Amino acid sequence: MTHAEARAVRGFQERFGELPRLRARAPGRVNLIGEHTDYNDGFVLPIAINRAIWVAARPRRDRRVHLIAADFGEEAAFSLDELQPGGLRGWAAYPAGVAWALEQAGLRLPGMDAVVAGDVPIGSGLSSSAALEVAFATAWAALGGHEVPRLELARLCQRAENEFVGVRCGIMDQMAALFGRRGHALLIDCRSLETRPIPIPEEMVVLVADSGVRRELAASEYNVRRAQCEEAVRRLQGRYPGIRALRDVSRTQLEAARGELPDRIYRRARHVVTENERVLHAVAALARGDLSAFGEQLNASHESLRSDYEVSAPELDTLVEAARSVPGVYGARLTGAGFGGSILAVAQREAVQAASAAIAHYYETRFGRRPALFVVEPDEGATVHFE
Numbered sequence: 542m543t544h545a546e547a548r549a550v551r552g553f554q555e556r557f558g559e560l561p562r563l564r565a566r567a568p569g570r571v572n573l574i575g576e577h578t579d580y581n582d583g584f585v586l587p588i589a590i591n592r593a594i595w596v597a598a599r600p601r602r603d604r605r606v607h608l609i610a611a612d613f614g615e616e617a618a619f620s621l622d623e624l625q626p627g628g629l630r631g632w633a634a635y636p637a638g639v640a641w642a643l644e645q646a647g648l649r650l651p652g653m654d655a656v657v658a659g660d661v662p663i664g665s666g667l668s669s670s671a672a673l674e675v676a677f678a679t680a681w682a683a684l685g686g687h688e689v690p691r692l693e694l695a696r697l698c699q700r701a702e703n704e705f706v707g708v709r710c711g712i713m714d715q716m717a718a719l720f721g722r723r724g725h726a727l728l729i730d731c732r733s734l735e736t737r738p739i740p741i742p743e744e745m746v747v748l749v750a751d752s753g754v755r756r757e758l759a760a761s762e763y764n765v766r767r768a769q770c771e772e773a774v775r776r777l778q779g780r781y782p783g784i785r786a787l788r789d790v791s792r793t794q795l796e797a798a799r800g801e802l803p804d805r806i807y808r809r810a811r812h813v814v815t816e817n818e819r820v821l822h823a824v825a826a827l828a829r830g831d832l833s834a835f836g837e838q839l840n841a842s843h844e845s846l847r848s849d850y851e852v853s854a855p856e857l858d859t860l861v862e863a864a865r866s867v868p869g870v871y872g873a874r875l876t877g878a879g880f881g882g883s884i885l886a887v888a889q890r891e892a893v894q895a896a897s898a899a900i901a902h903y904y905e906t907r908f909g910r911r912p913a914l915f916v917v918e919p920d921e922g923a924t925v926h927f928e
Contacts, residue, residue: 546595548658552611553597557654560928561597563683567675567923568593569661570668570717571747571885572876573726574842575820577850579711581770581813582732582788584820586739587713588747589721590917594659594672600684601652606640608633611658621650626705635670636677638705642697643681643689650685662913664755666877670706671714674698679923691719691922692734709767721922728824732788741919742830745871746890750864750900751913752856754881763878766809766850773810776802787813812849816842836872836887840865843874843884852879856904860884860912863903867896 542550546564553561568589575585601607604621610632617633624641636657640650657676661669678698682689689697695715702708716729716736725738770787777784780798784790787810795814799807819838826834843861847853857875861884864873869892876885888896897914904912 543593543595543660545593545658545660548611549595549597549656552609552656552658553599553654556609556656557599559599561656562599563597563680563925563927565596565598565676565680565683565923565925566593567672567679567718568721568920569672570714570721571749571883571917572713572717573747573885573887574823574839574874575713575816576842576846576874576876577766577770577852577878578788578813578816578820579713579729579731580709580767582786583813583817585713585729585731586726586820586823587717587721587729588726588741588917588919589717589922590661590667591920592659592661592667592915592917593920594657594661594669594676596655596657596676596680598653598655598680598684601654603652605652606637607654608636609656611656621652624705627707632673634706635673635701638701639674639677639698640681641705642701643678643687645700646693646697648682648685648687648689650681653681653684655680662751662883664882665751665913666875666879666882667749668714668718668877670702670708671698671710671718674701675715675718675923679925683925683927692716695719695734709764717922719922721920723921724919726827726919728820732786739824739827742827742832744890745832746888746893747917748864748886748888748893748896749876749883749915749917750860750886750904751883752854752860752881752904753910753912754854754856762852762880766852769806769809770813773802773806776806777810788817790814792818808849808851812845815845819845832871832887836870839872839874839885839887846875846879850879854879854881856881856908857884859904859907860900861886863900864888864896866903867892867899870896
């Protein structure tokens, strides 16, 4: 039993005086490459990681929900009959939104007593919010006796975040949390929602460095970036009527239309168009075991996110530069939406210790604090365990 799982179960026993009926787990994710492409119908390559959110829960006879966040010492309560988008704030909005989305889909849910705990750092770009959503969706479906296909659960969790919480996220994070596979990355076509597991070479290690810079996605420029991509599509449709999303635009087409786009809109579109190319090149590199070529795609991705999409930060750039300075590190980039959070570095196993030391020293010298560093392994998607 992991520490997070034990905290959830112990907290439940202490608060409710008995063992929970079930324990639901959903992993965080690290997106290897494919940033801000998911809501543009593009390609992404995440891994579910061996850090997760755990929900220890039991059903109630009424329609009340009582939630305890063991890691924060906070509680929240609401009625399933009174849920309205925007009606809750903070962490409880995510499970409340999941309940709302499930019921909107026609699934009658029981009330719930639950304790939640996890070891996915919040606001770090490792998708703690999607892990929280998927853990509660899995728990509620099980407690309600509903057999819900995983793809449908992913869609409902995305709807919860889009319409209830108010963050216009794509579906990558929820799908990674549900479809993850140990030892593999997950290539997701965000238009068809088809997935393909991509084996990770044994000699490849993913090192995450958390900058400690936190951001609330709903209050950030995430939604602004999405709106800018939609504006690019509207403008490009005048020249290319058949396109539905930036996924449909080639680099040649974009360059031909450059004069018709404001510079900022052009650069946002250029990031998405070239990032989709980088994902497919990265998958091909992994398939042939060429980690140097894979790392080159990561490096190019970061430069595009920094210059064209403008979602990096000095802290993230510093972490990336430090990682790249170490022999045996193939590449590094910010991961997640940006504006703070984490970077990932892909390295040879024997280079991880040196990379960790260099990153910590370089970052502390510049910013006066040490980043959180940890190796992540590709893990399985969401699971539920009955007592």
